[in-house]
Amino acid sequence: MNHFSQPTVSKRPFPEELALALGTLFEDRFSVSEAMRAHHGRDESSYDPMLPDAVVFAQTTEEVAEVVKLCSNYDVPIIPYGTGTSLEGHVLALRGGVTIDLSQMNQVLAVHAEDQTATVQAGVTRKQLNQEIKDTGLFFPIDPGADASLGGMAATRASGTNAVRYGTMRENTLALTVVTADGRIIKTGTRARKSSAGYDLTRIFVGSEGTLGIITEVTVRLYPQPEAVSAAVCSFPSTADAVNTVIQTIQMGVPIARVEFIDESAVRSINAYDKMSLPEKPLLLFEFHGSENGVKENAQTVQEIAAEHNASGFEWATRPEERSRLWAARHNAYFAMLQMRPGGRAITTDCCVPISRLAECILDTQADCEKNDMIYAIVGHVGDGNFHVLMMVDPHDADDVAKAEGINARMVARAISMDGTCTGEHGVGLHKMDFLVQEHGPAAIETMRALKHAFDPKNMLNPGKIIHW
Missing domain, CATH: 3.30.43.10 (Uridine Diphospho-n-acetylenolpyruvylglucosamine Reductase, domain 2)
Known part of the structure; x- marks a missing residue:
């Protein structure tokens, strides 16, 4: 399909x-x-x-x-x-x-600043939570781009731009309140930082996309607001240079908070959409968190690595308004890229691979798009090996849609062959159900199906998602 x-x-x-x-x-x-x-x-x-x-x-x-x-x-x-x-x-x-x-269901139920945790109803959004805790000196770092709800973020195991430093919803969800398929209310986990008590139900529901239970409350980790924050942007003559800069940075253990890859097409779209003047070349957008000295040292190291890979125009954005403008442009990239083909519709997809295979996976995907004359752009949270491809197609042209689906299928097969995954953060939903079989194999899918039957024997909860009944 x-x-x-x-x-x-x-x-x-x-x-x-x-x-x-x-x-x-x-x-x-x-x-x-x-x-x-x-x-x-x-x-x-x-x-x-x-x-x-x-x-x-x-x-x-x-x-x-x-x-x-x-x-x-x-x-x-x-x-x-x-x-x-x-x-x-x-x-x-x-x-x-x-x-x-x-x-x-948009109430922040409790903030325990001394324990660096917060408990919220499922409808609280990430921006709302950060607004309500800003005076505590803490913040919630998971940033998928959209102002998503915490319940939805837990249900889809969301991550985003900060995952390279702070992890995903899997690592940052401590406890849940869940309504089961028969209407019972259960609580999973506690505010304790670790537990060895029984099956880890929290992790079972995180990422289940509403197919095993309905998440109504979420307890999450919070983090101290960094003493210093600095962002930098630099351009490269090729995608390989940009991605190899990231790979070397990660392998050297430099503690970057965020690093985003934006290809030439995406940069061009962002410039037009946000009235910016970024060089229309493959680009990396970095952010560093820490002490004043630590941020300077880490940024200097990354600048030296980037120079070894032919970077140009390494520019700093230390003022909050400058950083906000850069990250707003990155978050608006999806809407900017939609303008690449007026009247077209977007097919968006993602995958995630081990960091050492990232350059190869992106370059092969780019080559496939070029070979098929696809109008496309690539962006990615490349610090953790995750990238996204947006392809603009004519929804009335079956061949055009089929070409895009073929590119997507080959990208997923490529990622899985590299010991990666069919989706780093989009989730499975409808579109990636068959890829899940390809990634995990029939025996693992049968185990997932057994869980679904046990948790939801009538197939009432979000039926037709993740696995075939």
Whole structure:
């Protein structure tokens, strides 16, 4: 199945009794309107919309549990929804059902500054959390680009630009509150930094994309705000020079906080979109966190490494407004790159490989795009071996779409052959289900399927995602 196509599934009529019960319980927080359903029937993927039959706005864990119990009585599918920023069709209602919108569950429940932890409802976004804790001297570092909800970030095992230093949601989620498929409320983990008590349910639910349970509360790690922050940007004559700079930097153990690769096409798009004047060459964007002296020493080391790889225009951005402008441009890269083909639609994908194979994987992917005359751009959180490819296609041209899907399939096969993964942070959703089999093998997929059957025997929770039932 390619992007833009809707899978063939059987949808049962939505029970009138269930609609009446939900309407009575939630009143104006329950909707079956076309506009509301359409809003929740799409995400940032390029799939055509797939609408739920109804939408409920929950405000507490107990309300989520009530919805799940009611839906279970009628065997109606349930799709958790945070901010709708997923990229692989995670929130699409393949079989209709009820979308539970968690955006009104937006309370920061507790901040324990002395322990460097915070507990939030699932609808709290990363920017909201950082705004509320800014006076504590702490911050939450996971930054996937979009202002995603913490519940959604845990469900998709999100990471982003800071992962090279601070890790992903897997490392930074300490505990969860989850509603199971039969409406029970369970808590996984504690605020303790480690535990040997029983199965690690927290890690099972982190990355499960709403298929095993609905995350309603998240306890996360916080970090001290760095004493000094500095950013730098430099250009290179080739992609190989840029990526090899990153590889050498990581192998030397330089503690960079962020390092982003932006290829020539993406730089050109960013310049046009954000009215910037970056050299239209492959570019690296660095950020350093630490003490004043430590930041200077690390930055100097990276500058020397970059010079060995023919870097030019090494420029510093030490003032907050300068850094913010650079990172805003990076975060806007997706929207900037959409302008490469007016009227076209984007197929976005990612993979992740061991750092030593990164240059080879990116260069081979670029060559494949060029060979197929694809309009494309590549950006990446290359400090941890993760890069993203955006391909602009004519959605009405089946051959054009097929070319892009072929490039994607070969990129994934290439990454897996290098002992990498089919997705570093997008997640599986709809689009990467078959790649998951390719990566893990049938026996591992059967083990995942056994988990799904055990946790969700009716296949109610976000059905049709990650693995085939």
